[in-house]
Amino acid sequence: MAAAALAPVVARADTGIPALKDVYRNTFRIGMAVDPWVAVAPPARDILIKHASSITACEVMKPDPIGVAADIYSFGDADALVDFAQGNGIAVRGHTLCWHKRELDWFFNGDPSAPGYKAKVRARLETYIVNVVSHFRGKVYAWDVVNEPAADDGADAYRGSRWRQVLGPDYIDIAFHAARSADPHVQLFLNDYGLEKPDKRARFLTILDEKLRRGVPIDGVGHQLHLNIGSTTPAQVEPALAAMEARGLINHITELDISVYGDPAGCWDTPPSGCQPEMQPDTETCRAALKAQAEMYGAFFDLFAAHESVTSVTTWGVADDQTWLDVYPIQRKNYPLLFDALGKPKPAFWAVADRTHRPE
Numbered sequence: 001m002a003a004a005a006l007a008p009v010v011a012r013a014d015t016g017i018p019a020l021k022d023v024y025r026n027t028f029r030i031g032m033a034v035d036p037w038v039a040v041a042p043p044a045r046d047i048l049i050k051h052a053s054s055i056t057a058c059e060v061m062k063p064d065p066i067g068v069a070a071d072i073y074s075f076g077d078a079d080a081l082v083d084f085a086q087g088n089g090i091a092v093r094g095h096t097l098c099w100h101k102r103e104l105d106w107f108f109n110g111d112p113s114a115p116g117y118k119a120k121v122r123a124r125l126e127t128y129i130v131n132v133v134s135h136f137r138g139k140v141y142a143w144d145v146v147n148e149p150a151a152d153d154g155a156d157a158y159r160g161s162r163w164r165q166v167l168g169p170d171y172i173d174i175a176f177h178a179a180r181s182a183d184p185h186v187q188l189f190l191n192d193y194g195l196e197k198p199d200k201r202a203r204f205l206t207i208l209d210e211k212l213r214r215g216v217p218i219d220g221v222g223h224q225l226h227l228n229i230g231s232t233t234p235a236q237v238e239p240a241l242a243a244m245e246a247r248g249l250i251n252h253i254t255e256l257d258i259s260v261y262g263d264p265a266g267c268w269d270t271p272p273s274g275c276q277p278e279m280q281p282d283t284e285t286c287r288a289a290l291k292a293q294a295e296m297y298g299a300f301f302d303l304f305a306a307h308e309s310v311t312s313v314t315t316w317g318v319a320d321d322q323t324w325l326d327v328y329p330i331q332r333k334n335y336p337l338l339f340d341a342l343g344k345p346k347p348a349f350w351a352v353a354d355r356t357h358r359p360e
């Protein structure tokens with residue numbers, strides 16, 4: 001019937017619980033990272049429609065898979081995700097245009113010692129970014145233009161990626177100027193992890209300050225925030241937010257998740273064969289971990305809410321059925337998100353959605 005066909009999509013999951021996007025409507029966007037094939041099915045679909053005001057593509061907006069060859073682009077999966085988001089009134093964060101992973105060999109084809117090689121690589125990067133940003137112009141509100149530029153250690157502030165090796169530190173300038181030229185309105189971000197660690201932050205700020213001095217059009221900084229229970233406090237992250245505010249920049253929390261294992265390679269099951277997936281844990285250890293996780297989520301959302309510079313907070317995933325932490329850094333089941341594997345709200349959800357439900 002025509003009337004039914006025109007009816008808005010209604011989320012089926014948990015109609016009685018608050019919608020995160022409404023709870024934080026005047027505070028920041030609530031984002032979740034997902035890929036199109038996950039977004040269209042429960043539990044992710046219903047959670048996104050009800051709770052999310054921002055979507056990031058986990059994989060499908062990276063150079064691999066978009067840049068099939070120098071002049072061949074594959075936008076199908078990314079367009080499907082953008083269509084899903086737009087159809088449900090959800091904004092899209094773009095991730096990512098230039099990274100040392102998921103880059104493609106064709107960017108670097110040629111003889112590095114030949115004259116003009118560097119100019120060719122530069123032109124390929126500029127063309128790729130202009131084409132991709134133009135394709136999504138008006139549909140994406142922010143781009144992680146360069147992802148993970150800072151080194152984890154060593155004397156050089158810059159990560160020793162192929163981009164840095166071929167183009168020097170200017171690869172960041174080139175990427176941001178190309179993105180700006182293709183879309184004067186989209187917000188442009190430098191995104192990295194570990195900015196809560198003073199050493200890593202110092203390297204990142206060296207890069208950032210150099211770029212700001214040179215007039216590189218950086219609007220904000222993305223803080224990934226892949227955390228483990230008991231590992232990081234809001235007091236350690238606060239200086240990272242404040243440092244960007246002091247430079248007049250926006251802060252986005254771009255990849256938040258909190259592993260239930262204090263040790264990154266931890267697991268509750270350690271049979272001789274290694275860690276095995278356990279989909280619905282219900283042990284004392286598990287309950288204690290979920291409570292600690294909820295307390296961390298609550299405390300971190302308090303921190304974000306106290307900083308007006310934070311305009312978007314994204315979890316790296318939707319529900320515990322799909323998380324990169326199931327396979328990284330070891331294979332085991334993890335439970336790092338706000339919703340369980342069936343899509344039901346966890347203690348962590350209540351810690352951020354309703355302060356009266358916070359664990360005692």
Ligand code: G3I
Nearest residue numbers: 058059062095096101102147193224226255316323324328
């Ligand atoms: O799609 C192929 C599939 O066809 C193939 O059979 C399978 C075999 O390995 O691989 C699949 O691709 C994988 C892809 O995820 C899609 O699931 C890649 O191998 C795998 O490397 C890729 O991992 C992603 C990783 O970035 C590298 O791009 C993770 O899902 C994604 O969560 C992770 O996200 C990163 C952020 O972009 C940056 N910050 C860290 C974060 C976590 O590592």
